[in-house]
Amino acid sequence: xxxxxxxxxxxxxxxxxxxxxxxxxxxxxxxxxxxxxxxxxxxxxxxxxxxxxxxxxxxxxxxxxxxxxxxxxxxxxxxxxxxxxxxxxxxxxxxxxxxxxxxxxxxxxxxxxxxxxxxxxxxxxxxxxxxxxxxxxxxxxxxxxxxxxxxxxxxxxxxxxxxxxxxxxxxxxxxxxxxxxxxxxxxxxxxxxxxxxxxxxxxxxxxxxxxxxxxxxxxxxxxxxxxxxxxxxxxxxxxxxxxxxxxxxxxxxxxxxxxxxxxxxxxxxxxxxxxxxxxxxxxxxxxxxxxxxxxxxxxxxxxxxxxxxxxxxxxxxxxxxxxxxxxxxxxxxxxxxxxxxxxxxxxxxxxxxxxxxxxxxxxxxxxxxx
Ligand code: HEC
Ligand code: HEC
Ligand code: HEC
Ligand code: HEC
Ligand code: HEC
Numbered sequence: 383x384x385x386x387x388x389x390x391x392x393x394x395x396x397x398x399x400x401x402x403x404x405x406x407x408x409x410x411x412x413x414x415x416x417x418x419x420x421x422x423x424x425x426x427x428x429x430x431x432x433x434x435x436x437x438x439x440x441x442x443x444x445x446x447x448x449x450x451x452x453x454x455x456x457x458x459x460x461x462x463x464x465x466x467x468x469x470x471x472x473x474x475x476x477x478x479x480x481x482x483x484x485x486x487x488x489x490x491x492x493x494x495x496x497x498x499x500x501x502x503x504x505x506x507x508x509x510x511x512x513x514x515x516x517x518x519x520x521x522x523x524x525x526x527x528x529x530x531x532x533x534x535x536x537x538x539x540x541x542x543x544x545x546x547x548x549x550x551x552x553x554x555x556x557x558x559x560x561x562x563x564x565x566x567x568x569x570x571x572x573x574x575x576x577x578x579x580x581x582x583x584x585x586x587x588x589x590x591x592x593x594x595x596x597x598x599x600x601x602x603x604x605x606x607x608x609x610x611x612x613x614x615x616x617x618x619x620x621x622x623x624x625x626x627x628x629x630x631x632x633x634x635x636x637x638x639x640x641x642x643x644x645x646x647x648x649x650x651x652x653x654x655x656x657x658x659x660x661x662x663x664x665x666x667x668x669x670x671x672x673x674x675x676x677x678x679x680x681x682x683x684x685x686x687x688x689x690x691x692x693x694x695x696x697x698x699x700x701x702x703x704x705x706x707x708x709x710x711x712x713x714x715x716x717x718x719x720x721x722x723x724x725x726x727x728x729x730x731x732x733x734x735x736x737x738x739x740x741x742x743x744x745x746x747x748x749x750x751x752x
Contacts, residue, residue: 402506403456405476406421406426406479406483408526412526415591416594420483420595426480428477429477430477437733442684447463447466450463451498452498452547454477454480455543456482456484487514487516488504488506490503492534492539497549498548499543501542511528514528515530515532515535516535517532517592518531522585537564539569540569541564541565544558549683551686551687556634556671557634558634571629573593574593575593599638602743609626609628611623611748613717618705619703619704622667622701624699625698626694632693633669633692637725637728638721638724638725639722640720640745642664642702643656643657643720644656661742662726666702668692669692670691671683671691672689673686674689681727681728681730713752718744718745718748719744719746720743721742721743722739
């Protein structure tokens with residue numbers, strides 16, 4: 383009898399979860415601009431349409447999907463995905479919606495924790511329309527939801543997923559933010575105010591809203607703005623001054639590499655390079671994570687027992703020095719910063735269909751002429 387009762391209860395809870403979840407598409411009716419922006423963002427990418435994430439996740443484990451915590455946080459069977467009782471399901475909206483509107487806008491507060499932070503969700507009252515949190519002054523109500531201003535949207539909303547992650551062996555997989563940092567900086571750079579009201583009618587005549595495109599490393603124009611490159615030549619010494627203007631390190635993703643390509647050109651010919659074939663030859667100009675398990679190098683960090691990163695910290699200015707040939711008038715020093723969305727090592731453990739992921743893409747370049 384007790385068994386039957388708990389079964390019924392379970393059924394009831396699942397039904398409720400289905401009834402109260404408003405999917406991404408349902409927001410489009412009123413928040414059309416925001417919906418379109420969001421659809422083009424990485425937050426709309428899920429296990430199903432982000433090849434890099436899916437392949438790395440499957441290489442880490444074919445049975446458990448612990449990544450769901452941050453990559454599929456709205457899942458109505460989150461614990462089952464994490465423990466391996468269930469797999470990602472293409473027909474389940476709470477799976478395909480990825481980092482969904484509903485998820486972000488019902489985060490009540492963020493609990494700090496050692497391995498990764500935890501997004502604490504607001505409990506939504508049964509049979510009532512949901513309450514969404516945001517940062518608008520005196521927000522309007524709608525027939526679909528009520529709106530409440532919550533200071534979390536300035537302070538901590540990005541920290542639940544972006545701050546840090548450690549694996550079961552206490553190895554840091556990424557550390558993007560420190561404890562004292564808040565989300566206002568993230569919002570200022572990644573969600574700038576753009577034209578158009580927060581909803582279609584713009585009844586409150588706000589005239590602008592926070593962009594939900596969340597531009598980052600995938601956008602050609604945007605990624606130029608993160609790092610300044612200075613060039614200084616003194617006899618046979620070349621100094622490259624890198625200044626990270628971002629409030630996070632240059633590398634926050636273990637799959638990525640960012641590296642410098644430096645060339646000296648004389649009469650149209652390359653007379654000096656910082657590496658011959660592989661950018662990894664120049665250790666000071668190659669930024670990436672590396673991991674080991676029991677002393678041996680591994681690529682997927684899930685089971686690593688050691689890890690290290692060559693990085694440019696938040697707001698850090700670093701001077702790289704190279705010994706070069708004596709320059710003549712007319713010579714050119716070309717310095718380019720590239721990103722490999724999936725570093726070369728990834729190709730050893732996963733097969734990527736989209737070859738652009740491995741091909742270096744330009745972040746920015748500077749030229750110094752003598
Ligand atoms: C604590 C939260 C968290 C967990 C857990 C997590 N990730 Fe992530 N992941 C992120 C964040 C935040 C980003 C975006 C950061 C970035 O792009 O630099 C990201 C980005 C990625 C990317 C880059 C995606 C792309 O296309 O650019 C890959 C690959 C990835 N994660 C793999 C995984 C795998 C595999 C797991 C599970 C074994 C996992 N992550 C678990 C937070 C997490
Ligand atoms: C029937 C129309 C309608 C639908 C559908 C709708 N909203 Fe809204 N929403 C509004 C209106 C109106 C406002 C108030 C705008 C203002 O005050 O300028 C609003 C405000 C908001 C705010 C701002 C809250 C604050 O305090 O800053 C958020 C967040 C929000 N909506 C999220 C969503 C999400 C997520 C969905 C889909 C799950 C959604 N809305 C669906 C009409 C709607
Ligand atoms: C001063 C502006 C600025 C601030 C503040 C800032 N970012 Fe960025 N961020 C950028 C730029 C520019 C890029 C793209 C260039 C790059 O990644 O090298 C970027 C890249 C990213 C990426 C993708 C990086 C990758 O290589 O995968 C993530 C994720 C990200 N930011 C999240 C955040 C979070 C979370 C915060 C708040 C702690 C934040 N950003 C604060 C400017 C900023
Ligand atoms: C990664 C978390 C995240 C996701 C996903 C997200 N939002 Fe937001 N949203 C925010 C934050 C943070 C703000 C507050 C930005 C500010 O005040 O500058 C915001 C603001 C808003 C606002 C108020 C407009 C404004 O200018 O403040 C609306 C409406 C809104 N979001 C709707 C949506 C809808 C609809 C979706 C999905 C299509 C969505 N959001 C997805 C984090 C998110
Ligand atoms: C529920 C977890 C979660 C929250 C909360 C969250 N993010 Fe993300 N974010 C992710 C994940 C996971 C990815 C990578 C998705 C992928 O690549 O498949 C990502 C990717 C990004 C990117 C990468 C863009 C690029 O080009 O690679 C930026 C920028 C970003 N987030 C900014 C923010 C900001 C700003 C906030 C706070 C307003 C925020 N995120 C809140 C999980 C989250």
